[in-house]
Amino acid sequence: xxxxxxxxxxxxxxxxxxxxxxxxxxxxxxxxxxxxxxxxxxxxxxxxxxxxxxxxxxxxxxxxxxxxxxxxxxxxxxxxxxxxxxxxxxxxxxxxxxxxxxxxxxxxxxxxxxxxxxxxxxxxxxxxxxxxxxxxxxxxxxxxxxxxxxxxxxxxxxxxxxxxxxxxxxxxxxxxxxxxxxxxxxxxxxxxxxxxxxxxxxxxxxxxxxxxxxxxxxxxxxxxxxxxxxxxxxxxxxxxxxxxxxxxxxxxxxxxxxxxxxxxxxxxxxxxxxxxxxxxxxxxxxxxxxxxxxxxxxxxxxxxxxxxxxxxxxxxxxxxxxxxxxxxxxxxxxxxxxxxxxxxxxxxxxxxxxxxxxxxxxxxxxxxxxxxxxxxxxxxxxxxxxxxxxxxxxxxxxxxxxxxxxxxxxxxxxxxxxxxxxxxx
Amino acid sequence: xxxxxxxxxxxxxxxxxxxxxxxxxxxxxxxxxxxxxxxxxxxxxxxxxxxxxxxxxxxxxxxxxxxxxxxxxxxxxxxxxxxxxxxxxxxxxxxxxxxxxxxxxxxxxxxxxxxxxxxxxxxxxxxxxxxxxxxxxxxxxxxxxxxxxxxxxxxxxxxxxxxxxxxxxxxxxxxxxxxxxxxxxxxxxxxxxxxxxxxxxxxxxxxxxxxxxxxxxxxxxxxxxxxxxxxxxxxxxxxxxxxxxxxxxxxxxxxxxxxxxxxxxxxxxxxxxxxxxxxxxxxxxxxxxxxxxxxxxxxxxxxxx
Numbered sequence: 006x007x008x009x010x011x012x013x014x015x016x017x018x019x020x021x022x023x024x025x026x027x028x029x030x031x032x033x034x035x036x037x038x039x040x041x042x043x044x045x046x047x048x049x050x051x052x053x054x055x056x057x058x059x060x061x062x063x064x065x066x067x068x069x070x071x072x073x074x075x076x077x078x079x080x081x082x083x084x085x086x087x088x089x090x091x092x093x094x095x096x097x098x099x100x101x102x103x104x105x106x107x108x109x110x111x112x113x114x115x116x117x118x119x120x121x122x123x124x125x126x127x128x129x130x131x132x133x134x135x136x137x138x139x140x141x142x143x144x145x146x147x148x149x150x151x152x153x154x155x156x157x158x159x160x161x162x163x164x165x166x167x168x169x170x171x172x173x174x175x176x177x178x179x180x181x182x183x184x185x186x187x188x189x190x191x192x193x194x195x196x197x198x199x200x201x202x203x204x205x206x207x208x209x210x211x212x213x214x215x216x217x218x219x220x221x222x223x224x225x226x227x228x229x230x231x232x233x234x235x236x237x238x239x240x241x242x243x244x245x246x247x248x249x250x251x252x253x254x255x256x257x258x259x260x261x262x263x264x265x266x267x268x269x270x271x272x273x274x275x276x277x278x279x280x281x282x283x284x285x286x287x288x289x290x291x292x293x294x295x296x297x298x299x300x301x302x303x304x305x306x307x308x309x310x311x312x313x314x315x316x317x318x319x320x321x322x323x324x325x326x327x328x329x330x331x332x333x334x335x336x337x338x339x340x341x342x343x344x345x346x347x348x349x350x351x352x353x354x355x356x357x358x359x360x361x362x363x364x365x366x367x368x369x370x371x372x373x374x375x376x377x378x379x380x381x382x383x384x385x386x387x388x389x390x391x392x393x394x395x396x397x398x399x400x401x402x403x404x405x406x407x408x409x410x411x412x413x414x415x416x417x418x419x420x421x422x423x424x425x426x427x428x429x430x
Numbered sequence: 431x432x433x434x435x436x437x438x439x440x441x442x443x444x445x446x447x448x449x450x451x452x453x454x455x456x457x458x459x460x461x462x463x464x465x466x467x468x469x470x471x472x473x474x475x476x477x478x479x480x481x482x483x484x485x486x487x488x489x490x491x492x493x494x495x496x497x498x499x500x501x502x503x504x505x506x507x508x509x510x511x512x513x514x515x516x517x518x519x520x521x522x523x524x525x526x527x528x529x530x531x532x533x534x535x536x537x538x539x540x541x542x543x544x545x546x547x548x549x550x551x552x553x554x555x556x557x558x559x560x561x562x563x564x565x566x567x568x569x570x571x572x573x574x575x576x577x578x579x580x581x582x583x584x585x586x587x588x589x590x591x592x593x594x595x596x597x598x599x600x601x602x603x604x605x606x607x608x609x610x611x612x613x614x615x616x617x618x619x620x621x622x623x624x625x626x627x628x629x630x631x632x633x634x635x636x637x638x639x640x641x642x643x644x645x646x647x648x649x650x651x652x653x654x655x656x657x658x659x660x661x662x663x664x665x666x667x668x669x670x671x672x673x674x675x676x677x678x679x680x681x682x683x684x685x686x687x688x689x690x691x692x693x694x695x696x697x698x699x700x701x702x703x704x705x706x707x708x709x710x711x712x713x714x715x716x717x718x719x720x721x722x723x724x725x726x727x728x729x730x731x732x733x734x735x
Contacts, residue, residue, distance in 0.1 A: 069558055069559060110657070110658040240702075244704055248662070253440045253698060256437055278652070281652075282652075285579065
């Protein structure tokens with residue numbers, strides 16, 4: 006075990022090199038985008054040809070959430086590519102500036118807030134897309150509201166982000182909202198989940214959530230609605246962040262004899278392992294039901310064959326059933342090798358809305374770079390916008406006017422579309 | 431009562447994994463008083479090494495008959511060897527030069543080492559969880575009202591056997607004696623002709639090899655692994671080592687099993703207990719440290735290794 010000093014130095018150098026590679030690979034996207042920022046920063050006044058206008062994109066791009074984040078990121082990038090190909094008024098170029106909010110493998114509100122501040126301080130960023138997760142959105146909304154930066158989330162479904170007594174609390178401009186979303190909210194998703202569960206003939210549910218904004222919100226709505234529909238909720242437990250062994254919890258659940266386990270949360274915060282271990286304690290016969298948080302590939306790969314027989318709702322339409330989405334699906338497949346995700350089209354739509362808002366603002370400003378307020382005004386006024394996910398617009402709270410939910414069942418390791426409901430009022 | 435016994439089994443099998451990792455923590459602390467934060471990541475690395483071997487052998491599901499013993503032996507030994515060598519390499523590269531530096535320097539280096547390993551694993555197998563072949567059939571043994579899976583028995587038995595094997599090695603062999611001497615007084619041991627570099631490297635070899643075995647077992651038991659697995663498990667295992675008396679082999683195992691049991695019982699008997707398990711575990715730790723500052727077995731067996 007005697008290595009010469011020179012050998013030690015070489016090995017130490019190697020390991021540092023590996024570290025550097027490791028870092029760069031986990032944040033490739035942020036590095037490539039930051040490289041373009043000095044050229045773009047702060048020349049709002051002159052409309053010289055080819056000046057980049059940035060759209061900030063903020064998703065979990067690494068870790069267990071990457072199977073959500075990357076397909077959504079790609080959707081937004083596709084819209085930006087198409088806009089540049091078609092030509093932007095004033096000769097500008099759109100640039101996708103994407104940042105990763107995953108820290109230690111999971112989406113992180115503090116990192117999301119940090120990324121948002123980066124966008125806000127870069128005057129070339131005129132609008133923002135993201136985040137994926139509701140707790141991250143909760144941290145970002147006050148920042149974009151303060152800066153007047155239009156933000157559209159394709160997937161953050163917690164109703165409290167836009168509605169209810171707490172939504173406007175802590176906002177500097179409660180009258181001028183800057184956060185919008187093209188997905189359906191969890192008050193509708195949880196209620197639909199309860200209805201679906203009743204249609205499946207389930208009467209005794211045990212509710213588990215991951216204690217995050219999204220998961221707990223969804224689970225609470227489900228519990229309330231399931232009870233209101235005549236069902237019994239045997240108990241409601243919350244998971245610890247980072248936990249991986251749920252056998253003790255499942256033993257407790259099993260002893261109460263539920264016919265359904267409802268899970269509010271994402272795959273990476275415990276959903277996938279919870280379902281997997283249901284098989285280990287002899288509960289594979291009990292139906293597992295979740296929200297859109299378990300709609301990712303991560304759930305299928307981690308839970309493996311135990312995933313079969315699970316149901317989940319999605320706060321978006323099933324693309325293959327929509328004629329309007331056919332072109333988008335084709336264009337996505339032609340441009341990216343990662344498979345399309347359940348929220349890719351939502352993300353594409355969010356980018357389309359922002360691009361349209363920016364282009365209209367450019368024209369209104371005499372082909373010069375518009376300010377963020379003009380863009381925000383155009384985004385807020387969006388209505389009857391034709392997109393792959395149908396005709397969308399925003400209501401007074403910033404929520405979509407076309408809330409559509411789909412139900413899926415996992416069979417043979419694949420999500421199979423069951424049905425779809427449109428909840429627009 | 432039935433549920434209590436079932437939770438006892440759940441707690442012991444969860445604690446068995448903690449115990450296996452805690453053994454390595456406690457050995458390294460015992461000999462050079464370094465909290466080796468990279469140890470949890472060596473454990474994850476063990477599951478990836480084992481996965482690579484299994485892929486190489488073409489194993490993707492359960493194995494039956496005599497082939498099972500062969501596959502398990504080859505995989506465990508390969509994972510242990512690779513992890514052991516990784517541990518020795520880490521000690522040689524990151525810790526040896528700092529052996530006489532102020533305490534904080536190797537501690538920070540250990541945290542850095544942990545980040546390096548996490549990033550290497552993320553590069554190697556990607557950031558998402560990967561599934562691990564189940565390898566060992568898992569027939570459920572019905573002991574009266576309780577169900578015990580074969581894998582749960584395997585986890586518990588492995589932890590106990592490893593602990594006794596380590597005890598025998600440390601108290602019955604010449605190398606073990608050298609380790610104990612190095613732990614007590616490094617300079618005096620060197621004067622007595624003990625090669626302390628080799629002895630410390632050996633400690634890292636054994637501790638990391640145990641982490642490799644734990645990595646294989648947890649992969650088989652949970653059926654999945656990912657690059658960040660070692661963080662939470664490493665933290666709990668470190669807590670287990672402190673609870674049992676850091677530096678003490680039997681204490682590490684006791685601490686591991688205790689933490690597993692506390693988690694299982696807190697989940698069962700506290701209303702909405704699943705979210706309070708960590709609070710209960712660390713409250714117990716604080717209470718124990720108030721009354722026994724050197725851990726449960728820290729005083730009765732003062733010799734550290």
